[in-house]
Amino acid sequence: MKAMYKRCLGYLQLRRYSSNAAATFSRESPDVKPFKEIPGATGKFTIPYYIGNTFLLKSLGCSEYPVDLKKLMTGIHKRYGDIARIRTTTNKWGVFLFHPDFAKEVLEIQIRNPFRPPIDILRIYNEKENLSQSLATLNGEEWAKLRKPSQELILRPVAVSAYVGSLSKVADDFVEKYIHGG
Known part of the structure; x- marks a missing residue:
């Protein structure tokens, strides 16, 4: 659990969920990892403009509309683990946290003017x-x-x-x- 927590903390410290990551980033921890190392969608699942999402939804058994959000999130969690990155729209990515300690860490980050979608x-x-x-x-x-x-x-x-x-x-x-x- 502690190793997973340190790994997640490293991911979060890089981006700090700010539109200006360079201004908020500091290499205080050697555990900091690049955003691309967060487990998540790859290959055809990352094609922009909802095409990749269509493939991902189908692979998770969520091809019917409206999408069963609980089934979708459970599938993402099972496939990628407690932290996952998924292309959400056009060229934007979302980071999904499935562990309360990770959510707590994100919510405690102090940024003067954060950017949230x-x-x-x-x-x-x-x-x-x-x-x-x-x-x-x-x-x-x-x-x-x-x-x-x-x-x-x-x-x-x-x-x-x-x-x-x-x-x-x-x-x-x-x-x-x-x-x-x-």
């Missing part, structure tokens, strides 16, 4: 309804300006404790629906 459906909805963009839809300086005041509030345990009950109900409901397919 936008959640288009939220951005489109906000624009359609004339709503402000949120932390989920912003990047760069705009994201940092919005995050700073909310971070100060969120880091106070007393402020967060008021929402634990509501969030717990939502999480329990999600898990129940996920498990029972509702």
Whole structure:
């Protein structure tokens, strides 16, 4: 387990999930590995413009539409392990983490202005309804300006404790629906 954790940490330190990897990269650890060494899709599964994804989906038994996301993710996890890279769209790649310790590591990385792929459906909805963009839809300086005041509030345990009950109900409901397919 410890060797796997160090290997994953090396992968994560290289990219730091930033659009400017060169600015955030540092070779603090000799375990740092190139992005291309993350286990994942190769060959015909990497053809861009959804062609490779079609082959991958079929090989994992997920060729029917809509795709069974649970079956797809289980197949990727079984085939590639606890960390996998898959071409998601055109020339973009996604890194999928199937171990909670790896997700924790990613979430703890401190970057001043990280880049996260936008959640288009939220951005489109906000624009359609004339709503402000949120932390989920912003990047760069705009994201940092919005995050700073909310971070100060969120880091106070007393402020967060008021929402634990509501969030717990939502999480329990999600898990129940996920498990029972509702």
